[in-house]
Amino acid sequence: MAETVSESVRLETEGDVALVIVDNPPVNALSWHVRQGLFDGITQASESGAKAIVVICDGRTFIAGADISEFGGGAPQAVGLQEVQSAMEDAPVPVIAAIHGTALGGGLEVALCAHYRVAVSSAKFGLPEVNLGLLPGAGGTQRLPRLVGVPKALEMMTTGRHISSAEALDGGLIDDVVDGDVAALRAAAVAFANRAVAENLPLLRVRDRDDKVAEARGDEQMFADFRRSIARKTRGFLAPEYNIRCIEAAANLPFDEGLKVEGKLFMELMTGPQSAAQRYYFFAERAANKIPDIAKDTEILDIQHVGVLGAGTMGGGIAMNFANVGIPVTIVERDQASLDKGLGVVRKNYERSRSTTAEQVEERMALITGSTDKNDFADCDMVIEAVFEDMALKQSIFRELDEICKPGALLASNTSALDVNEIASVTSRPESVIGMHFFSPANVMKLLENVRGDKSSDSVVATTMAIGKKIKKVSVMVGVCPGFVGNRMLFMRGAEAERMILEGATPAQIDNVLDEFGFPMGPFSMMDLAGLDIGWKEETSSSSTVREILCENGRRGQKNGRGYYTYDPETRAATPDPEVVELIKEFAVEQGIEQREVSDQEILERLLYPMVNEGAKILEEKIAIRGSDIDVVWVNGYGWPVYRGGPMHWADSVGLAEIVEKIEGYSSSLGGKHWELSPLLKSLAESGGQLQTHAS
Numbered sequence: 001m002a003e004t005v006s007e008s009v010r011l012e013t014e015g016d017v018a019l020v021i022v023d024n025p026p027v028n029a030l031s032w033h034v035r036q037g038l039f040d041g042i043t044q045a046s047e048s049g050a051k052a053i054v055v056i057c058d059g060r061t062f063i064a065g066a067d068i069s070e071f072g073g074g075a076p077q078a079v080g081l082q083e084v085q086s087a088m089e090d091a092p093v094p095v096i097a098a099i100h101g102t103a104l105g106g107g108l109e110v111a112l113c114a115h116y117r118v119a120v121s122s123a124k125f126g127l128p129e130v131n132l133g134l135l136p137g138a139g140g141t142q143r144l145p146r147l148v149g150v151p152k153a154l155e156m157m158t159t160g161r162h163i164s165s166a167e168a169l170d171g172g173l174i175d176d177v178v179d180g181d182v183a184a185l186r187a188a189a190v191a192f193a194n195r196a197v198a199e200n201l202p203l204l205r206v207r208d209r210d211d212k213v214a215e216a217r218g219d220e221q222m223f224a225d226f227r228r229s230i231a232r233k234t235r236g237f238l239a240p241e242y243n244i245r246c247i248e249a250a251a252n253l254p255f256d257e258g259l260k261v262e263g264k265l266f267m268e269l270m271t272g273p274q275s276a277a278q279r280y281y282f283f284a285e286r287a288a289n290k291i292p293d294i295a296k297d298t299e300i301l302d303i304q305h306v307g308v309l310g311a312g313t314m315g316g317g318i319a320m321n322f323a324n325v326g327i328p329v330t331i332v333e334r335d336q337a338s339l340d341k342g343l344g345v346v347r348k349n350y351e352r353s354r355s356t357t358a359e360q361v362e363e364r365m366a367l368i369t370g371s372t373d374k375n376d377f378a379d380c381d382m383v384i385e386a387v388f389e390d391m392a393l394k395q396s397i398f399r400e401l402d403e404i405c406k407p408g409a410l411l412a413s414n415t416s417a418l419d420v421n422e423i424a425s426v427t428s429r430p431e432s433v434i435g436m437h438f439f440s441p442a443n444v445m446k447l448l449e450n451v452r453g454d455k456s457s458d459s460v461v462a463t464t465m466a467i468g469k470k471i472k473k474v475s476v477m478v479g480v481c482p483g484f485v486g487n488r489m490l491f492m493r494g495a496e497a498e499r500m501i502l503e504g505a506t507p508a509q510i511d512n513v514l515d516e517f518g519f520p521m522g523p524f525s526m527m528d529l530a531g532l533d534i535g536w537k538e539e540t541s542s543s544s545t546v547r548e549i550l551c552e553n554g555r556r557g558q559k560n561g562r563g564y565y566t567y568d569p570e571t572r573a574a575t576p577d578p579e580v581v582e583l584i585k586e587f588a589v590e591q592g593i594e595q596r597e598v599s600d601q602e603i604l605e606r607l608l609y610p611m612v613n614e615g616a617k618i619l620e621e622k623i624a625i626r627g628s629d630i631d632v633v634w635v636n637g638y639g640w641p642v643y644r645g646g647p648m649h650w651a652d653s654v655g656l657a658e659i660v661e662k663i664e665g666y667s668s669s670l671g672g673k674h675w676e677l678s679p680l681l682k683s684l685a686e687s688g689g690q691l692q693t694h695a696s
């Protein structure tokens, strides 16, 4: 017989065992009523004469953490997590945590306060707070290393990685694993509880364990080595270092002292801009999945066989995404040589990947069938075109696909900037045509910019979002305009970058400004990586741009070791090249442009404010559904540092009034379309509105 304790927690009994059951969909987050219910439930069960207590959850997962949506405040007063945890740890009878789905963050911290942990074999465990710019603030930094040891705790807490049940059992995090579903878990946990009573097993409090942390006590070298090993990957992020400091405290201080260190560092992060940005971004990525005018029950096409046209830079990577999730792919090239080259690159990429076993390489290669005949697309459910960026070529291709492909097949173009409506207009089924803009390397980059045509059907729109999730991409739906969202804003940044090198800033100076800001690389390193000669033809070159002049001087970028930078043939390290600065200076003189000192602050404003302005125009034109979608595009597709939230969130944090004033200044001093102020930006600045929450 169940007894309700709070709106999301109930008590049940099975013999001598009391079960405290949490039911707070979708992920049993530790909302105030869950904490209150857990505390009241554990207390009641402890006083009920029950000989043991099992904490278990309904739904798809054990507690997946604190309720992030409550961090902004406003939730009703309720007991804190520490009260819940003390009630569990200090209970007079064995407390067993029964885990399925994902025990994450505060959820794992609750489980660490049980005396024993039992899980289903499919369960996952993690302290991913670092991905929210935080650290585990409910004792996890002190209890996890006491169970799994310092090295594992360091790795888990600075990566946020979810580990499997097998790894958790092996590492001492859990005590038993059972195959099956929640019902099997409940039975196993009750049996474990009864055995604990029968065998009078000790009430093990993790906080009392010391052996695992003692191994690292005073071992400064180990911590220094670990810091060095993650320095490059965590550059600019505060939270990883704060997590390490807490684990150092766990190794070197008594439990309660360590808990104080954790509490202090947690609040520093919680009240700082980085975590605010990363928590905003957590919900932004989930919001991007939702297309307001597409009904939840819209038909999703069943994609069992995919076709990819073109096995060049993009085609090969696109095919890998589908093979990686077990979907057969037919990839078609214009001739055998191009096909062999493309498939060769795919195999090499698989063989190079550390996460792919030799057996998996063969499995995935077996799912990719090469051909030079487009008729082999006849029974594909979806075809993605990735041939040269040329409208006439793409239109002739779509005319052919319209003939070849079965009715209802989804026809997508990977164009990076061309008009998807124009491509669709040459077919008899524009409702089946849409843009699916992957990013290079397509098997690595997480972003998928889906480009909705005027006639793309609801089912085609919903299917591209669903298939994006299936191939583990972060999908964002955007409208048709030149360059869509990402490239369109990038063009504005590029225009100012090219202007400033003529005014006296060097390519290295400009790249360093973005490097400091947190981007993986600046515009000039990016151009060198992509190749300076993309779209360049020697016979028509006329020294009319810096890029043409560099190409005319034999500079192609990284591919020939000379571009805006010179590259070490062994290490690929880039060195600023005074010859390039000289070439730019000469061209500036020819253009009558006087060179001057350009400050880093001016460079930052002139690179990022035009992007913000263009983002606002994109919202005005309803090309993006909401401001936060623009941030998801930039974080996942263009390396915008997530601890700054994205260009819209960042602009709001700088202050829109400040940015409007600067844009008006640059517009009158520099001119150019990209400095024409967006009316939306102006009105939001005046009304105190925000870009990140603006829904178009």
Ligand code: T1G
Binding pocket: 026, 027, 029, 064, 065, 066, 067, 068, 069, 102, 104, 105, 106, 107, 109, 128, 129, 132, 134, 135, 136, 137, 138, 140, 283, 286, 287
């Ligand atoms: N709080 C509030 N809402 C949450 C949530 C959370 N912790 N986790 C998920 N949701 C919502 C999410 O917004 C979405 O809502 C729905 O649940 C499904 O999520 C004290 C301080 C669990 C692996 O970082 O990693 O504990 O969009 O689409 O792909 O130390 O969600 O449907 O309206 O992601 O199946 C630590 C965060 C918190 C885990 C499921 N915990 N969540 O993935 O579904 S900080 C985390 C996830 C903390 C303590 C600290 C994933 C998931 P909507 P979803 P999914």
Ligand code: NAD
Binding pocket: 309, 310, 311, 312, 313, 314, 315, 332, 333, 334, 338, 385, 386, 387, 388, 389, 390, 414, 415, 416, 417, 437, 438, 439, 440
């Ligand atoms: P690429 O030149 O590397 O590859 C294009 C491939 O298409 C070549 O292998 C070519 O042989 C093949 N091809 C050309 N005509 C064909 C035909 N009629 N039938 C079959 N195959 C044919 O180009 P890419 O970089 O892979 O770009 C492909 C598309 O993806 C373009 O629209 C581009 O704008 C877009 N895109 C490129 C990038 C990038 O970073 N390279 C990123 C996103 C989108």
